[in-house]
Amino acid sequence: MRCAAVTGPSITIKDVAALAGVSPATASRVLSGNPATSPQSRQRVAAAVAQLDFHPNAQARALRSTRTNVIGLLLSDVRNPFFADLAHAAEQAALAExxxxxxxxxxxSIPQQDRYLDTFISQRVDGVIAAPQGEGSSSLHALLERGIPTVFVDRTVDGVDVPSVTTDSDTGIRQAVEHLARQGHERVGYIAGPQTTSTGRDRLKSFSRSAREFGLSTDPALTYFGDFQSASGSAGAHHLxxxxxxxxxxxxxxxPMAVGALATLNRKGLRIGRDMALIAFDDIEWFSLLDPPLTVISHDVEAMGRTAVRLLLEVIDGQKPDSVVLPSELIVRASSGTTGPSVGQP
Amino acid sequence: MRCAAVTGPSITIKDVAALAGVSPATASRVLSGNPATSPQSRQRVAAAVAQLDFHPNAQARALRSTRTNVIGLLLSDVRNPFFADLAHAAEQAALAExxxxxxxxxxxSIPQQDRYLDTFISQRVDGVIAAPQGEGSSSLHALLERGIPTVFVDRTVDGVDVPSVTTDSDTGIRQAVEHLARQGHERVGYIAGPQTTSTGRDRLKSFSRSAREFGLSTDPALTYFGDFQSASGSAGAHHLxxxxxxxxxxxxxxxPMAVGALATLNRKGLRIGRDMALIAFDDIEWFSLLDPPLTVISHDVEAMGRTAVRLLLEVIDGQKPDSVVLPSELIVRASSGTTGPSVGQP
DNA sequence: ACTGCTCATGGAATCGATTCCATGGAATCG
DNA sequence: CGATTCCATGGAATCGATTCCATGAGCAGT
Incomplete structure (x- = not known):
């Protein structure tokens, strides 16, 4: 099958109008569902569109009408299954709208974040859903100053007042720490996320508070600062x-940091759940398939994606919706050890 | 921090030109790096852009110049780690360009594929990288007839002549079958991909041919047809x-189908690598962290993404690049059993 | 001093769809 | 039957940036 190498002059609404025997104005009205059209021209335009296989130029349309029907979704790492799931959920919810x-x-990376935000501004997206990092970057402020509808998802930025949908990490972490304390653990290592993200900060705060509350060691050496990517999980486990x-x-x-830590523990020949307990934030499908299955702090990613789209639509609609906080909870599996390490030889 | 609720009249190149004391034409030339500009106006326009925080309207620019600097990437499932990695690789390579x-x-889903292809056409993307499914859908033909530069990645469509970058699955699968045969296996269950995809068909063909070559059972009941998603892997293992x-x-x-199968095997209490060997196509980071680590057929996803972008750029440039086939190879780990099942009790 | 050239510049047309406004025909009412 | 309303329609302006074309300044060569 040979195909034309050169792009033919693309068909415009004028071609459609000419074929249908109406003016471009009428053709446009038919295409945008304007009721001020006769059944006859509706039918003739539809036929012409089908015959020419006409696809309206989104640029021209957006230029005039200022709606693009495109939203921007800024995530920090598609390879992180949590964000892949979130992307999937948000994308499906948006498509339905x-x-x-x-x-x-x-x-x-903050420069790449800014690069994409600038692109979103130039593309005149109708709105942005972002999992931001760092303090308000210049591009983020440019976005907001321009009045582009924005919501935050998963993370927030201090002092920037936009609706968000986040997870109440505190409940899950508190449950996890309590669970570990009950198992007899006294020294729990924490592999933290980067402190440039709100989730990184919040979760660390929750961990520290809970550790104090349940009488675990508060030795600062037990906290390792990672970057939410797997290599830093390996390094963190190694260090701890x-x-x-x-x-x-x-x-x-x-x-991902849990996966990295797991790799280190395996390499050192430590048996998860016996020699060392391990709990991860985020429940990934296959975590339950590991041997032993991983104890996790779970939250509803699908709801988060759907909610973010709903909030964004409300902002686009001129409303000022309240932020949503979704719950998290501990799911106990074998990796956190049904028998504490101090049981046996105290 | 309060922010203006209403979108102010956006700043255009005319505002920039007025502030810089030049004409819009000159401002445009400066912005697009046209050499026919004086250092003086370059400097004044740059200052005005900075002062007004001007972001050019991508729609207007694309409308006139017919380049959008946007490419479309159509994947079949972002939650599949293979595609997430591919998206990441392609996206980074494109960004660098x-x-x-x-x-x-x-x-x-084919309707959703068509939906996105239509969107790509309307958005006048500069090119499309697609992992297609089904036979040439109408939207796919619309894309090609319009002469929109397109390359296929991972998958191809029969009878549609566009450059592609795919994996030579055959080598890896042949190695896997040979490996299993050497371990003494005679009946190997194959959980196939959908036969509406080229990869689904090719891999099944490779498996059948290799099974014959190495004297394994060719019982058709040993092939289960899945859909590349994890639930079908569970169902397939259950059935087999x-x-x-x-x-x-x-x-x-x-x-994902391997993960599904794994879940079923675990649930039934079968020990991987002893009671049942398991090999997966695609190497995912954490497959090596399972106990036992999973034997896999590996290929270079990063290279695939980079190559797809390179091919697309060549097509955009008017060239007609040759398709690229990347190698695959077996990586033996413990899940395929170092001791065959027939050893012990024949 | 006059021609011939380069080169930065501004005016105006242009891309393709939308939308305001004016028009004319049909329908409705007193 | 004439006046008014309704409504589908076409002409033309518009969105914001790019680019063709014409212009005029500056400069070198003879």
């Missing part, structure tokens, strides 16, 4: 295990 | 284990 999603992958007084349990602030 | 990526998630003569090894045509 007739919006297509321009996905930007900031790759946990090398302490003079190593922890007996690990809690990772997201799933 | 100054292109932003509009991601469409077909969700293994329930056969009158169940297989002693399973090979899954992609990673």
């Amino acid at each position: 007739g919006l297509v999603t321009l996905l930007g992958n900031a790759n946990e 295990l090398g302490l003079a007084q190593p922890p007996t349990a690990l809690l990772a602030a997201d799933s | 100054g292109l932003v990526t509009l991601l469409g998630n077909a969700n293994e 284990l329930g056969l009158a003569q169940p297989p002693t090894a399973l090979l899954a045509a992609d990673s």
Whole structure:
């Protein structure tokens, strides 16, 4: 099958109008569902559109009408299953509303985040859903100053007042710490997320508070600062295990870091759930398939994506919706050890 | 921080020109790097842009110049780690070339694929990278007839002549079958991908041919047809284990189906690598962290993404590049059993 | 001093669809 | 039957940036 190498002059609404024997204005009205059209011209325009296989030029349309039906979704890492699921959920929810999603992958890098935000501004997207990092970057402020409808998802930025949908990490983390304390653990290593993200900060705060509350060691050496990516989980586990007084349990602030930690523990020949307990934030499908299955702090990603789209539509509609906080909860599986390490030899 | 609720009249190139004391034409030339500008006006326009925080309207620009600097990336499932990695690789490669990526998630559904392709056409993307499914859909033909530069990635469509970058699945699958045969397996269950995709068909063909070559059973009951998603992997394993003569090894045509199969095997209490060998197509980071680590057929996703972008740029440039086929290879880990099942009790 | 050239510049047309406004025909009412 | 309303319609302006074309300043060569 040969195909024309050169792009033919694309068919415009004028061609459609000419074929249908009406004016471009009427053709436009038919196409946009304007009721001020006769059944006859509706039918003739529809026939012409089908015959010419006409696809309206979204640029020209957006230029005039200022709606693009495109939203921007800025995530920090598509390879993180949590964000992949979130992208999927948001994208499906948006599609159901007739919006297509321009996905930007900031790759946990602020310059790349700004690059995509600038692109979103230039593309005149109808709105932006963002999982931001850092303090309000210049591009983020440009977005807001321009009045482009924006909602935050998963993360927020201090002092920037936009609706958000986030997870109440505190409940889940508190449950996890309590669970570990009940199992007899006293030194729990925490692999934290970057403190440039609100989730990184919030989860660390929850962990510290809960550790104090349930009488665990508050030794600052037990906290390792990762970057939400798996390599830092490996490094964190390695570091924590090398302490003079190593922890007996690990809690990772997201799933890729948990995977990294897992790799380190396996490499060192430690048996998860016996020699070392491990709990991850975020429940990933296959975490329950590991041996032993991983204890996790779970939250509803699908709801988060759907809610973000709903909030964004409300903002676009001129409303000022309240932020939504979704719950998290501990799901106990075998990796956190049904028998505490102190049971046996105290 | 209060922010203006209403979108102010956006700043245009005329505002910039007025502030800089030049004409819109000159301002445009400065912005697009046209050399026919004096250092003086360059400097004054740059200052005005900075002062007004001007972001050019991409719609207006694209309307006139017919370049959008946007490419469309159509994938079948972002939640499949293979495609998430591919999206990441392609998106980073495109960004390095100054292109932003509009991601469409077909969700293994042909109507949704067409929906996104139509959107890409309307958005006048500069090119499309697609992992297509089904036979040439109408939207796919519309894309090609319009002469929109297109390359296929991972999958192809029969009879449609566009450059592609695919994996030579055959080598890896042949190695896997040979490996299983050497371990003494005779009945290997194959969880196939959908036959509406080229990868689904090719891999099944490779499996059948290799099974014949290495003397494995060619019982058609040993092939289960899945859809590349994890639930079908569970169902497939369930079905195959329930056969009158169940297989002693399973090979899954992609990673989510392998995960599904794994879940079923765990649930039934079968020990992977001892009671049942398991090999997956696609190497996912954490597959090596399972106990036992999973034997996989690996290919270079990062190279695939980079190559797809390179091919697309060549097509956009008017060239007609050759398709690229990347290698695959077996990586033996413990899940395929170092001791064959027939060893011990024949 | 006059021609011939380069080169930065501004005016105006242009891309393709939408939408305001005016028009004319049909329908409705007193 | 004439006046008024209704409504489908076409002409033309418009969105914001790019680009063709014409202009005029500056400069070198003979």
